[in-house]
Amino acid sequence: MSLIKCEQLSKSYGSKQALDNVSIELKSGSPIALVGPNGAGKTTLFSLLCGYLLPSSGSVTIMGEKPGSQGLLGKVSSLPQDATLDPNLNLISQFILFGTLQGLSAKAARDEGQRVLTLVGLADVIEQKPQSLSHGMSKRASIAQALIGSPQLVLLDEPTAGLDPANAKVVRDLVKSLSANITFVISSHNLDELEKLCDQVIYLDKGKLGREVSIQDNLTDEYITVSMQTCDKAQFINDIEALNGVNSVTQRQDDEFLIHYNADDVNDLEIQLFQLFSRNSWRYRAILKGRSLEDKLFS
Amino acid sequence: MEPHTTPSMVKNTLILAKFELKKLLFNPRGLISLFAFALVWLLILLYPVRSASSFLLTEEFKLLISAAFGESSINELFKWEVAEMAIFWIAALYLFPLFSIFVSADQFSSDKHRGTFRFLTLRTGRDSIFFGRFTGHMLIQSLLLILTILATVILAISRDMSLLLPALTSGALVFINVFIILLPYTAMMAILSLYANTARQATIYAILFWAISAIIIAIINSQLPSLAELLQWVLPGAQLSMMINTQGLGSLAYAPIPLIQAAVLLFLGRNYMKRSSL
Structure with missing residues (x-):
């Protein structure tokens, strides 16, 4: 079964066509890159895959189910672009909420929150509120929430944008180390980074699907x-x-x-x-x- | 890590509702709001309620009110066993819906605006989020209501210790009645806060909604009075003026109006939540 299947998927905002008749079928495995210039429709495609938006026409399924359906809860997670955690609550209490919503007990959710925050190097700030964190730390906290539980598909929208080189490497290493069990779809402008991480590359431009490139073809x-x-x-x-x-x-x-x-x-x-x-x-x-x-x- | 249990809609709704209450009680911002609310009610209880209830007990005042408003206009008010609870009832009937507009104005707006919902929707359904937040805000208002009723009970027994049982009984009935009254207000604010970007904007929309609806009904009333009579029941709070002259179980006769309004508004809000972009 396909991991992601889009058939003639279109999304428009008023008169602006953000995605135009996109058809793709992706299978689980190595990380998949989504590239394209600003305004190409990458974030719109991510939002449709996550069920944040409804398509104007066409269809999209993940593991055979519609985005946002009960069967996908906890299996798909994402780092949405421009989304921020609640600034008034500390990280761990928000992570416990996320964990319990995914079916963990309060104790297990706390342990899981600590585990994922440790993975991104934020073990020391779990009691702090997002507003006291730097941009890079907030980004890493948002990546950490995407790893809670056992997601099968993780969509990362610009995961290393705004991160310093050392922390960008931490994120890349994290994606590499977890990609045996999780399929990542990564949107980024950093082609060198995608080259190191991904096997398959999808190119979007002006809402249309451009070429699909396989890095393994290099061999x-x-x-x-x-x-x-x-x-x-x-x-x-x-x-x-x-x-x-x-x-x-x-x-x-x-x-x-x-x-x-x-x-x-x-x-x-x-x-x-x-x-x-x-x-x-x-x-x-x-x-x-x-x-x-x-x-x-x-x- | 495998989840211990499969998350269900009801379980997640309750988790989100409890979290709303926790946000109020374990957060400096929430505690400041609670303190401000308590202070306002302390002033209401110490001055209007305490002094008015002593008036209510005098025969001259009864005669004055009867002469001014007629024999049967507010005669039920004098039948309350606990005078403080009678004054509290009038204050609560109008003030709690007003508080409700402010307290529940941020059920969704801030989270939607900053994208925080996006972290929730991949973990739980939109129904759980909608009903969880609504239930959470009803829990918050219930807590505020219980606190003020208990303060009124304390005020009454400080005057006469034998009033403890009647104060608690009428307090429980006041709680049930006001709780039901608040349901459509909170449901209405759920819809408006889904549409608005901030709590302030949601409050402004609420004021505009009530003001414009009242004007439209007044205009319709001049042309089609029978239609206007029907339409006035659509607005939350339509029954409030009639509830002043009721007490105890008798007040529950008006409960179907807010219950039906709340059911309709929750149905509309739930559908809006399902279709809205996050």
Whole structure:
């Protein structure tokens, strides 16, 4: 059974079409990324999946049930964008409420609240009110509430926006460590982050579904992306294009090159590249099998 | 972690209702509101209730009232065994609905505005949230009502200790009557606070609703008096003026009006909650 199934899903706010005839089917497993420019309809899609909004037309089901239905309670959780916890109540009392609503006893709900707040590094502030927390801490508290109980699907809308690099890494590591049991759908503008976390990428633009990209395709992709620290760019392109099996070398950014090759003609291209770097005393920053997500989506 | 029990709609409704009461009692903001309410009622009890009840006991006052308003207009008022409870009844009939508008103005507005509901709707159904909040606000108002009735009982027995039993009996009946009166007010505020972004806005909508409805009914009354007579029962509080001259079990004769109003308003509110965007 599909985890998420949207069929000709549309949502409009007055005359503005936020989602236009979107049909997708997603299966549970590795984290799924949802990307797109501002106003592309990502948050609207999340809100429809969570049942916060009703579709204007089309249908959406999660695990075969309508969003917000009794059967999904506790199985789907989310970090909604712009939603804040009650500023007048401390974190743990709100988490106990969430836990008890999910069927836990008061004691178990307290333990669960402490567990999830510890996961996001907020064990020391459980007795504090949200208004006394920084933006980053509030965001982490909101992520923690999404992990209460045993959700099967967690929708995270911009989970690392506004977090410092160290805490963004904590969140990424958390998603990685939990993704064996939970399917995450993550909306973010940080493509590097999504590349590290997700296997499947869905691209939305102006409310329409763009391309769907699989990061795992990189393994069979006949591309290598190289970021160089020091090199003679013209010579770099000429020398690599001269290698057997290489079709083309394109400079993507100032120091990033995309090498397209024919896998049937060459099976040691990486070794040849390293030998070339060594001969010319060039230093590389990164080598990626395949293309970067940015390149796949926007080129 | 697996849940110990499968959450049911009724269980979650009660959890949310208890949480509303807890927010009032274990939160500095809630306690300040409670203190302000207690202070207002202390003044009402110490001055109007205590002094008016002593008037009510005098024969001259009875004659004056009868002469001014007629023999049967408020004759039931003099039949109350506990004079303090009679004055409290009149004050409570009008003040508690007014308090209800303010106390229950934030059943949903703030949470909806800041998105806090989004944390709840994935854990419990919208019915539980709607009826849980409504029940919670009725619990809060019941607590306030019980406190003021108990204070009135204390005031009465401080005058005459033998009034304890009649004061408690009539106090219990006053509680039941006022509780029923408050149901449609709280249900109305549930709908308005779902629509409004803040508690203040919900209160303004309530004032506008009652004022505009009264004007419309007055206009209809000039053209179609029979229709206006029917429409006046739609408004919460329509029966209040008639309830002044009732007491005890007799007041319950008017209970069907607020009960039907509350049922209709809760039905409308529940459907609005189901369809609204969070």
